[in-house]
Amino acid sequence: MKNYIFKSVLQLIPLLLLISLIVFLLVHVSGDPVALMLPENATEADRIALSAALGLDQPVYVQFYRFMSGIVQGDFRNSFRYHQQALPIVLERLPASLELSIASILVAILISFPLGILSALKRNSVWDIVITGFSVLGKAAPNFWVAIMLILIFSVQMSLFPVSGRGGFAHLILPAITLGSGLAAKLTRLIRSNLLEVLSQDYVRTARSKGLSETVVVCKHALRNSLLPVVTVIAMDLSGLLGGSLITETIFAWPGMGQLIIQAVNTKDMAIVQAAVFVISIIVVICNLFADILYRYLDPRIKYN
Known part of the structure; x- marks a missing residue:
C-alpha cells in the first residue's frame, strides 16, 4: 500500500x-x-x-x-480587477468553500445513510415508497428553491438561523442543508440499490445462518461492501461543491470560490480563473487519491500493484 x-x-x-x-x-x-x-x-x-x-x-x-x-x-500573475496576485485571492476564498463543501457532505451522509439502509431493509414497504419519493423530490428540487424555502421558514418566520453571511455555526446550517439535500437524495438511492444487491449475496445469508444479529449483518458485512460506489460519488461531487455552488453562495452571501470564479469570468479576469481552476484541480486529484486508499480499507480484497 x-x-x-x-x-x-x-x-x-x-x-x-x-x-x-x-x-x-x-x-x-x-x-x-x-x-x-x-x-x-x-x-x-x-x-x-x-x-x-x-x-x-x-x-x-x-x-x-x-x-x-x-x-x-506560486505566481499566476496579477488580477487586473483586484490589482494583486491572483493565487492569494483564491486561497483566501478557499477555506469558506471547503467549510461549506465538507458541511454539505456531512449533512448528506447523516441523511442518506439511515434512509438508504431503512429503505433497503424495508423493501417495497410504505417506508421504502416514502423514502424513494422524497429522494426523487430532493433530486428534482433546484437549489435556489430549497434555499429560499429554508430562509422563509427557518430565518424569516421562526428566526432560528441567520439569513446570510459567514460567521458562526448557525450561518453554516442553511447553506449546508441546501447543498447537501441534493447529494443526500442521490446517495440514498445509491445506498439502497447497492445494499439490496449485497444483501442477496451468499456470504450475507451465511452470516445470518450463524445467528448473527441483523445489526451486525447489515453494518459489518453488508454495508461496508456496498460503500465503494458511495465513496466514488462523494469524491466526484466534492469538486462540484467547491466550484459549482454559485447559486447557494449568492443567495446566502457566502464568500466562497463559486462567486469569485463567476465574477472573474464575467470581468474576463483570467488570472483569477486560472488560479481557481488549478487549485480545484489539485483538490480533486487529492480527493481521488484518498478515495483509492479508502477503497483498500473498505474491501481488503482490492490489491494495488
Missing part, C-alpha cells in the same frame, strides 16, 4: 503538468485576452502596451515557459 501511495504521488507530476497546460490554454481558447480586457474605445497603442505587459507578444512556447515558471513560484 505504501508503494502504491508513493507511485500515485509520483504520477501526480505529469497529471499536474497536463492540468497546467489546460489552465494555460484557457486564456487562448476564450478569445483574445487583450481584446477582452480593454474597453471598446481603446486604441491600438493601448492594445500593444497591454499585450507587452502581459507577455502575450511572445511566442506561445515562451508564454508557456513563463507560465510554468510562475506556477512553480
Whole structure:
C-alpha cells in the first residue's frame, strides 16, 4: 500500500503538468485576452502596451515557459480587477468553500445513510415508497428553491438561523442543508440499490445462518461492501461543491470560490480563473487519491500493484 501511495504521488507530476497546460490554454481558447480586457474605445497603442505587459507578444512556447515558471513560484500573475496576485485571492476564498463543501457532505451522509439502509431493509414497504419519493423530490428540487424555502421558514418566520453571511455555526446550517439535500437524495438511492444487491449475496445469508444479529449483518458485512460506489460519488461531487455552488453562495452571501470564479469570468479576469481552476484541480486529484486508499480499507480484497 505504501508503494502504491508513493507511485500515485509520483504520477501526480505529469497529471499536474497536463492540468497546467489546460489552465494555460484557457486564456487562448476564450478569445483574445487583450481584446477582452480593454474597453471598446481603446486604441491600438493601448492594445500593444497591454499585450507587452502581459507577455502575450511572445511566442506561445515562451508564454508557456513563463507560465510554468510562475506556477512553480506560486505566481499566476496579477488580477487586473483586484490589482494583486491572483493565487492569494483564491486561497483566501478557499477555506469558506471547503467549510461549506465538507458541511454539505456531512449533512448528506447523516441523511442518506439511515434512509438508504431503512429503505433497503424495508423493501417495497410504505417506508421504502416514502423514502424513494422524497429522494426523487430532493433530486428534482433546484437549489435556489430549497434555499429560499429554508430562509422563509427557518430565518424569516421562526428566526432560528441567520439569513446570510459567514460567521458562526448557525450561518453554516442553511447553506449546508441546501447543498447537501441534493447529494443526500442521490446517495440514498445509491445506498439502497447497492445494499439490496449485497444483501442477496451468499456470504450475507451465511452470516445470518450463524445467528448473527441483523445489526451486525447489515453494518459489518453488508454495508461496508456496498460503500465503494458511495465513496466514488462523494469524491466526484466534492469538486462540484467547491466550484459549482454559485447559486447557494449568492443567495446566502457566502464568500466562497463559486462567486469569485463567476465574477472573474464575467470581468474576463483570467488570472483569477486560472488560479481557481488549478487549485480545484489539485483538490480533486487529492480527493481521488484518498478515495483509492479508502477503497483498500473498505474491501481488503482490492490489491494495488
